[in-house]
Amino acid sequence: MLKLPIYLDNNATTPMDPRVLEAMLPYFNERFGNAASRNHSFGWTAEEAVDYAREQVAALINCSAKEIIFTSGATESDNLAIKGVYEMYGAKGNHIITATTEHKAILDACKIAQKKGAEVTYLNPGRDGLIDLNELEAAITDKTILISIMYGNNEIGVIQDIPAISAIAKKHGVLFHTDATQAVGKIPVDVVADGIDLMSFSAHKMYGPKGVGALYVRRKNPRVKVTSQMDGGGHERGMRSGTLNVPGIVGLGKACEIAKNEMVDEAIRLSAMRDKLEKELLTIEEAYVNGSIERRLPHVTNISFKFVEGEGLMMGVKDIAVSSGSACTSASLEPSYVLKALGLDDELAHSSLRFGLGRFTTDEEIEYTIGHVKTAVDKLREMSPLWEMFKEGIDLKSVAWQEH
């Protein structure tokens, strides 16, 4: 039986896997100890659970358990990476390279670093969402200390060429950080093979709980250190103080273990469903996929339906939870900065929907979605003056619009 509403916004967050919840539950009450309590069994039990989770996380990304710093989520991990590296390596240089399509956690942390004297280069990707490696290398100066480029984009799912980027960083002796929030647990991410020095990720994007994430910090070749941004008891090798969120960490560990065992098969299943959804929706006239189709996360597609406004479209498919690059709800009325960075017209950015499939998405849900999106696009085009003008052969760019 099809249950409504349908959740296709798995890039925003994922539901918890019941196996994760089950693993976490004892750590809320009977095993409630503080992992830093060294002198009684309550503390030891909690510490054991954290150690075990650290191994589970490390196994997923192929690192040592000692290289995992638990945080409250990817936003904190991003802040710790950018600000922590900038403060730790300030004597070496003050230049950071990132991209305009990064998550706000990276962009805003970079802005703060700029206020403290950092120089930041923001690379603009091509129409496919990929950054130009020559441009990246050309941007490196003798002051460059960090390159931060996300693994897979949250809005369009485009996967950057991480091994090539890290090779460039290594060649110039620059640290490489990646925000891999959307990639870890979805596709194989191997910090050794990928040459990553620091990596942010979060539990709630991979069927774990909200409020917990991690920063991978390399310990060998090179040994990387970050200046803590949260000071207190010196937890997490002094890089992130604060009593450990034991149930959350247990949940992250379990989510990583499940992902390690299942993500390859899951990716095959999800990409087949995603491709079907995409193929069907592209039969709609004037519908376009945003970003690279070849280099993309298996569960995401971002499609613009021209002459229809995204928020209006979402209202037409109210039983389907998706998200839009339209920013009709924001005071600025600015559409998605990621889509704009690809060189999309504002109009196309306003017309986009992002579909994020997940572990619990069914074929039946995809069928329902295909039908309802088609109907809603038809209905809204019937009432769209732009569609009428397009059908009359009027070039919309030639119209003198009365902008507000």
Place this chain on the structure above:
Amino acid sequence: MAYSDKVIDHYNNPRNIGTLDKSSENVGTGLVGAPECGDVMRLQIEVDDSTGLIKDAKFKTFGCGSAIASSSLATEWLKGKTVDEALKIDNMAIVEELSLPPVKIHCSVLAEDAIKTAINDYRVKKGLEPIEDTKKHY
């Protein structure tokens, strides 16, 4: 953000979608907004010369649910009014009727502008001066 019942009703059952003959002497057309801003409204009125009443009104809108509802409501209100009465339709009345939240007030502003632009288009066709908008929206 949840939509009000009235916005949902207008969205699901939009009143007066359509197109009037914009070259007709008795039809005034207002096209406002811009695709880049995510809102375009086209509102048209047809005036009965003998009575001076707006006998028909049609709209088409590219925009969010609140923009669609604002223009749909505007066409309902326009029908049966004189042109002078129609000029008095204020965006805040639309905000109130549809319970629009602050971030959606611009949708009502756009609808008011569409009404005024349509009326001016009609006035110019009839050899009258366009009416200056005293409100500063942009």
